[in-house]
Amino acid sequence: MNLIRMQPKKPRRTxxxxxxxxxxxxxxxxxxxxxxxxxxxxxxxxxxxxxAGVSQKPDDDRAIPLCGEHHKEAHRIGEETFxxxxxxxxxAILAELRRxxxxxxxxxRPAAHARRR
Numbered sequence: 001m002n003l004i005r006m007q008p009k010k011p012r013r014t015x016x017x018x019x020x021x022x023x024x025x026x027x028x029x030x031x032x033x034x035x036x037x038x039x040x041x042x043x044x045x046x047x048x049x050x051x052a053g054v055s056q057k058p059d060d061d062r063a064i065p066l067c068g069e070h071h072k073e074a075h076r077i078g079e080e081t082f083x084x085x086x087x088x089x090x091x092a093i094l095a096e097l098r099r100x101x102x103x104x105x106x107x108x109r110p111a112a113h114a115r116r117r
Contacts, residue, residue, distance in 0.1 A: 017059035021103030029065040032093055033086045038067035046090055048079040061104060064093050 026043040030036070043063040066074060074082040083090050098104055 016057070017061050019060040019101075019103050022060050022101045023063055025101050025103060026063050026065050026097060029097070031067040031070055032064050032088060033066070033070050036067055036070060038069055041065045041067055042071045044071045044074060046079060046094065048083075048090070061098055061101075062094060064090065064097065 023043040027041050029041060031038060031041055042065070043060075044066040045058050045060075046062050046064055047058050070082075070086075077085070079090075082088070
């Protein structure tokens with residue numbers, strides 16, 4: 001008798017934004033926690049609100065700069081508690097990082113048919 005039922009694997013999430021350039025740029029920023037100047041800074045993927053499943057890494061544009069100490073603390077106490085403790089507006093931090101990240105800023109290019117003349 002087979003007591004173990006094999007569950008079908010869930011399909012892999014497609015369309016995950018990967019940007020090694022953005023992650024490298026985030027690591028050059030200072031820690032998002034006010035008055036923290038610890039080095040090195042890591043690109044901490046923020047999962048809260050990312051709509052990614054368990055053990056699925058969120059998009060690279062959802063990474064915030066945290067020193068190693070604060071990154072470990074965020075995992076230990078949970079992202080929501082961490083953000084409240086340090087009064088971090090994560091949505092605003094992510095928006096600002098996206099706005100100024102050179103790898104994420106793409107120059108506007110006219111459509112191919114508009115360039116032909």
